[in-house]
Amino acid sequence: xxxxxxxxxxxxxxxxxxxxxxxxxxxxxxxxxxxxxxxxxxxxxxxxxxxxxxxxxxxxxxxxxxxxxxxxxxxxxxxxxxxxxxxxxxxxxxxxxxxxxxxxxxxxxxxxxxxxxxxxxxxxxxxxxxxxxxxxxxxxxxxxxxxxxxxxxxxxxxxxxxxxxxxxxxxxxxxxxxxxxxxxxxxxxxxxxxxxxxxxxxxxxxxxxxxxxxxxxxxxxxxxxxxxxxxxxxxxxxxxxxxxxxxxxxxxxxxxxxxxxxxxxxxxxxxxxxxxxxxxxxxxxxxxxxxxxxxxxxxxxxxxxxxxxxxxxxxxxxxxxxxxxxxxxxxxxxxxxxxxxxxxxxxxxxxxxxxxxxxxxxxxxxxxxxxxxxxxxxxxxxxxxxxxxxxxxxxxxxxxxxxxxxxxxxxxxxxxxxxxxxxxxxxxxxxxxxxxxxxxxxxxxxxxxxxxxx
Amino acid sequence: xxxxxxxxxxxxxxxxxxxxxxxxxxxxxxxxxxxxxxxxxxxxxxxxxxxxxxxxxxxxxxxxxxxxxxxxxxxxxxxxxxxxxxxxxxxxxxxxxxxxxxxxxxxxxxxxxxxxxxxxxxxxxxxxxxxxxxxxxxxxxxxxxxxxxxxxxxxxxxxxxxxxxxxxxxxxxxxxxxxxxxxxxxxxxxxxxxxxxxxxxxxxxxxxxxxxxxxxxxxxxxxxxxxxxxxxxxxxxxxxxxxxxxxxxxxxxxxxxxxxxxxxxxxxxxxxxxxxxxxxxxxxxxxxxxxxxxxxxxxxx
Numbered sequence: 001x002x003x004x005x006x007x008x009x010x011x012x013x014x015x016x017x018x019x020x021x022x023x024x025x026x027x028x029x030x031x032x033x034x035x036x037x038x039x040x041x042x043x044x045x046x047x048x049x050x051x052x053x054x055x056x057x058x059x060x061x062x063x064x065x066x067x068x069x070x071x072x073x074x075x076x077x078x079x080x081x082x083x084x085x086x087x088x089x090x091x092x093x094x095x096x097x098x099x100x101x102x103x104x105x106x107x108x109x110x111x112x113x114x115x116x117x118x119x120x121x122x123x124x125x126x127x128x129x130x131x132x133x134x135x136x137x138x139x140x141x142x143x144x145x146x147x148x149x150x151x152x153x154x155x156x157x158x159x160x161x162x163x164x165x166x167x168x169x170x171x172x173x174x175x176x177x178x179x180x181x182x183x184x185x186x187x188x189x190x191x192x193x194x195x196x197x198x199x200x201x202x203x204x205x206x207x208x209x210x211x212x213x214x215x216x217x218x219x220x221x222x223x224x225x226x227x228x229x230x231x232x233x234x235x236x237x238x239x240x241x242x243x244x245x246x247x248x249x250x251x252x253x254x255x256x257x258x259x260x261x262x263x264x265x266x267x268x269x270x271x272x273x274x275x276x277x278x279x280x281x282x283x284x285x286x287x288x289x290x291x292x293x294x295x296x297x298x299x300x301x302x303x304x305x306x307x308x309x310x311x312x313x314x315x316x317x318x319x320x321x322x323x324x325x326x327x328x329x330x331x332x333x334x335x336x337x338x339x340x341x342x343x344x345x346x347x348x349x350x351x352x353x354x355x356x357x358x359x360x361x362x363x364x365x366x367x368x369x370x371x372x373x374x375x376x377x378x379x380x381x382x383x384x385x386x387x388x389x390x391x392x393x394x395x396x397x398x399x400x401x402x403x404x405x406x407x408x409x410x411x412x413x414x415x416x417x418x419x420x421x422x423x424x425x426x427x428x429x430x431x432x433x434x435x436x437x438x439x440x441x442x443x444x445x446x447x448x449x450x451x452x453x454x
Numbered sequence: 455x456x457x458x459x460x461x462x463x464x465x466x467x468x469x470x471x472x473x474x475x476x477x478x479x480x481x482x483x484x485x486x487x488x489x490x491x492x493x494x495x496x497x498x499x500x501x502x503x504x505x506x507x508x509x510x511x512x513x514x515x516x517x518x519x520x521x522x523x524x525x526x527x528x529x530x531x532x533x534x535x536x537x538x539x540x541x542x543x544x545x546x547x548x549x550x551x552x553x554x555x556x557x558x559x560x561x562x563x564x565x566x567x568x569x570x571x572x573x574x575x576x577x578x579x580x581x582x583x584x585x586x587x588x589x590x591x592x593x594x595x596x597x598x599x600x601x602x603x604x605x606x607x608x609x610x611x612x613x614x615x616x617x618x619x620x621x622x623x624x625x626x627x628x629x630x631x632x633x634x635x636x637x638x639x640x641x642x643x644x645x646x647x648x649x650x651x652x653x654x655x656x657x658x659x660x661x662x663x664x665x666x667x668x669x670x671x672x673x674x675x676x677x678x679x680x681x682x683x684x685x686x687x688x689x690x691x692x693x694x695x696x697x698x699x700x701x702x703x704x705x706x707x708x709x710x711x712x713x714x715x716x717x718x719x720x721x722x723x724x725x726x727x728x729x730x731x732x733x734x735x736x737x738x739x740x741x742x743x744x745x746x747x748x749x750x751x752x753x754x755x
Contacts, residue, residue, distance in 0.1 A: 033501055033727070034512040101722045108509045127510050219617060219705065276595045278706040279617020284594065417724035420703070428706040432619055451724065 045128040045343035046164075050135045050352065054084050059350040061089045062113035064106050066096040069117075069170075069337050072370035076170060079366060080357045087350050089115070100416065112342035114351040118167040120416070121153055121160045122246065124340060131341040133165040136352040142168065145359060148407040149375055151241070153338050160245035168355040169335035169375050171367030172407070174398040175225065176319040176331050178289070178297040178307065178390065183211060184316070187295065192318035194325040196230065196263070199296075203272045206295040213272035215294035217285035221412060221424035223264070223277060223431055225298040225332075228411050229320035230260035232330035237408045240330075244409040246452055252411065253445040261430060261437035268431045278428045286310075300332075301398075304391045305371050317393035319401050330406030333398065334413070336372040373398040415451045422447040495738075502732035507725040519732035529733070532704075532711040533740065535623060536692045539712070542627025543634055543691035548683050550631075551638030552676070555646045556668060571640060578636040586700035589629045590616060593701075616702050622710050629697050634690065638683040645679035646672060681752025685745055692741050713737045 065073050070093050077089045092113065094102050103119050106112055107129040124130035137143055142150065142165070149169065156163025177199075179189070187205040203213030216223050232240055234256035243250040267273060274280055274288060289297045290310040298320075307315045319329050339358070341351045357363055361381050364374035368383035373395060385392045401407060412419035422444045429435040435443070477484075502519050506512035523529060558570050577585060592598040593615035600612040615625040649671060657667050673680075695714035698704065704711035704719075713733060720730035 032512045032514065033497070033504055033506050034508075034510055101725075104507075104509050104725065220703075276614030276617050279593075279595060279614030415724075417719065417726075420719050420723050424703075425705055425707045425711075428617075432706065434619065434707065 045130070046132040046134075047348060048135055050139055051349045052136075052139050052353065052356070054087055054350045054353045056086060059087045059347050061087060061115060061347055061350055061354070063089050063091040063115040063339075064103070064113040065091065065093055065117045065337050066099040067093045068096045069093075072170060072336060072366060072372065075366045075370070076354075076358070076363055079362050080354055083357070084350075084353065087353075089354070107342055110344070112344050114341060114345040114347050115339045115354060116342055118153070118338045118340035119413075121155045121166050121338075121340075122158055125155045125166060126158055128343055130166045131343050131345070131348060133168070133341070133352070133355070136355070137165050140352070140356045142356070142359075145375070145377060146402060148402060148405050152245075152334060152407075152409055153340075159247050161241055161247065167335070167338035167340035168358055169338050170358050170363070171336035171370070171372030171375055172333050172398065173300050173302065173336060174331060174333050174373050174394050174401070175229065175298070175300040176317055176394070176397050176401075177229075178299055178303070178315050178317050180289070180292060180295055180297075180311075181314050181316050182292070183295045192316075193321050195321050196323050199321055200267070200272075203267065203295065204270075207270070207272055212274050212288065212294040213296065214267065215285050215289045215297040216268075216273045216277055217280035217282055217288075218277045218424075218428055218431055219279055219281040219284075221419060221427060222280075222282060222285060222299075223268075223273075223427045224412060224423045226267070227260055227264045227427065228332055228408075229298060230263055231257050231411075232332065232406065232408045233320065233322040233328045234260055236328060237330045237406050240408045240411065243448075244411055244414045246414065251445055252448070253441040257441050258437045261440050265430050265433070265437060269433060273431070277431055301371055301373060301391070301394050304389065304394055308386075308389050308391070313388050315390045317390055317397055319397040319406075328406060329401055329404045330408055331397070331401045332410045333373070333401065333407040334409045336367065336370075368395065373402075378403075415448060417451055418444070418448055421451075498731040498734055500731075501728050502735050504728045506727045508721070508727045509725075512728070515728065519729050520736070522729060523733050523736050528708050528711060529713070529716070531708060532713050532716055535710060536694060536712045536714075538623060539627050539630060539691040539694055540688055542624070543630040543694070544684055544687040546631045547634035547638040547687055548642075548680060550635045551642045551683065552668075552672070552680075554635075554639045555642040555676075556664075556672060558643060559646050559672075560664075567643070571643060574639040575636040577633050578640075580633075582633060582696035583700045585633060586629055586697045589625075589632075590701050593625055617706050619706055619709050622702055622706060626698055626701055626710050629701065630691065630694065633697070634687045638687070641679045641683055642676055645676045649675040677752060681749070684748060684752065688744060688748065689741055692744065693737065713740075 063073065063077070070091075073091055073093075077091060081087055081089060099117060100119055103117055104123060106116055107124055108127070112129075118124055118130065121130070133142075149172070150165060151161055153167035153169070154161060154163045154165050179192075183206060184202070186209060187202045189202050193199040193202060206213045214226060216226060218224075228240070231252075235254055239250075239254075240252075243252050268277060274285075274294075280288070285297070285299075286303065286306065288294050290307075292311075292314075304317075319331050322328055322330075339355055341348055341355070345351060359376035359380075361376075361383075364376050364380065365383040367374045368385055368391070371391060374380075374383050378399070385395060412423050426435065426440050426443045430437065430440040503514060503516060504512040505515045505518070554570060554574060558567050561567065580588075594600075595612075595614045599615060603609070603612045613621065616622050618625075653671050653675075654667055657671060662670065693714050694712050695718065698710055698712050699715050699718065702710045704715050714737070717730050717734045717737065720726045720733060724730075
């Protein structure tokens with residue numbers, strides 16, 4: 001016993017020596033971590049001579065995306081390679097929650113895939129890791145697409161939103177308000193509300209009938225949804241987009257945003273949200289809405305297939321109404337997958353042909369079949385939607401928002417850490433009543449500036 | 455340096471040769487240790503002096519990452535949380551372990567002892583992440599905990615435990631208690647088995663009641679085992695990650711944020727490898743600063 005006790009105990013000297021060694025190793029620093037400064041911009045990031053032909057030689061492309069997009073990507077690949085038999089595409093899918101972490105590593109790899117899910121255009125352009133697609137856009141005529149469908153994938157001088165094109169979407173997401181048709185009838189809602197006040201009126205009536213006015217789940221930050229739906233319209237899509245794209249001097253701490261936060265906080269304290277809003281996750285929210293006790297559900301297209309299954313024919317969808325009737329309609333709507341071409345790819349022409357294919361009629365139908373909004377021109381053939389599916393309402397709302405130039409990226413994607421480190425905890429404090437709307441937005445803006453080192 | 459006797463020169467020669475042979479046997483393990491423990495520690499210390507996103511060119515920033523660690527307001531709170539978790543990860547499990555071990559010793563039935571050991575140890579073989587998910591369900595507004603409270607007529611106490619600013623941290627702590635109690639019980643039962651039974655007999659003949667026996671025989675006899683339990687569980691509390699990450703991610707607000715989760719978020723969601731490394735180094739130093747005095751305290755006199 002005695003002996004063992006002595007042997008296992010680190011002596012003070014050994015600890016000091018070990019710590020000393022670590023400090024020396026760290027401070028003296030063998031070589032700095034990361035690549036040397038010189039080998040960053042080796043590959044051709046801005047091709048000028050491009051071809052719209054995939055060529056006659058066999059081409060093997062590799063594609064990288066998140067697991068959640070597997071169904072739509074597989075269908076797109078099958079359709080594309082059928083059209084171009086010389087091209088093969090081998091997809092790799094990562095679990096969705098790690099694509100954010102792995103995507104920069106995929107881009108930076110010495111032999112990157114030819115088609116990569118682009119999460120941050122600015123991160124990709126900062127080190128010339130992404131191919132500038134301007135030459136392809138001209139060659140293929142992508143410039144004719146609605147501007148709001150491409151703006152998110154443009155960047156100039158490290159700021160997204162405008163400039164050169166770096167990615168193209170396989171389809172879009174769409175957000176707004178699902179509603180329970182039966183309960184809507186019960187509270188006297190015959191048509192989607194045209195103003196926020198009208199919306200709040202229906203929620204009050206739902207509350208009086210013992211129902212949940214709006215099914216909000218804020219354990220993982222779902223409470224930011226109703227807030228942003230209000231802000232999109234109040235601040236204007238352009239200003240919110242600028243903030244998400246880290247435009248110089250952009251701020252979310254505006255009087256309009258404070259007012260929106262005040263509204264959402266008020267709705268919660270008036271009991272229009274579920275009682276334990278901060279403990280509910282997305283699954284619990286789904287269950288609550290499916291139980292038929294919630295009137296509105298601020299969520300997105302990704303839930304449409306699920307709602308068709310759990311509540312067939314009982315659900316409708318409309319875009320968030322503006323503060324005053326006829327005002328700006330807007331919604332968070334970003335790419336299903338924005339595909340970009342790493343600058344180190346050796347098969348850029350074939351990869352670009354795939355990007356072009358993403359807005360073809362065939363690809364649009366695939367997007368809709370998988371619950372996404374189709375990219376492309378409104379003059380193209382409208383994809384067919386299964387009758388009775390709520391996706392019909394969602395697609396209609398997307399058309400309305402897209403036409404109004406109201407596509408806005410999610411505020412939670414403004415920086416890599418802003419969702420975890422600011423929006424989720426700060427919105428929980430706001431809902432709890434532990435912080436004021438002013439504190440809420442000041443904190444978020446502070447974290448934003450911190451992360452961007454402003 | 456107590457207890458080391460005076461050695462002759464010849465003794466030293468033999469011992470040093472034997473010592474080198476020993477190193478040889480330890481070599482494979484040492485290589486693994488160096489590659490998978492020492493090297494990452496050294497690189498973490500190195501990274502902590504850089505501003506680096508893990509991929510691109512890094513920029514040396516001196517002590518800036520460390521300055522931030524001590525000026526970021528949420529950080530102090532998260533360190534305080536990890537110290538509060540010690541109550542749940544260490545004090546409660548050791549206390550429960552002592553009670554169970556003493557009771558099982560009294561029963562002296564092989565069957566009961568085996569059953570108790572197995573039952574108490576079960577949580578230990580379930581991964582922390584998995585049990586955190588199971589507990590998340592039990593803590594949910596309609597979960598087992600609230601059902602039990604309602605069944606007892608305590609409707610007023612029901613709440614969404616993990617979404618409650620006051621109760622989320624204790625609720626997370628209880629998961630840790632559940633996890634650690636098995637290990638502590640097992641260690642303490644093994645230790646209690648080594649205590650000479652005649653000591654208890656003699657004490658009871660002298661008229662010592664159960665409490666006196668516990669204080670005078672069991673506790674001193676278990677000194678080393680308690681030391682091990684306390685050390686392991688305090689490290690688990692201070693460096694806690696899996697339970698918090700899977701159950702609350704640090705929320706609601708920042709009420710269950712702990713340094714372990716922040717290290718992860720900084721490195722893997724924000725790509726701030728340098729800042730994350732600096733926090734990890736500080737966390738390691740805090741753990742050492744707490745553990746070393748405790749080691750001294752529990753060392754046998």
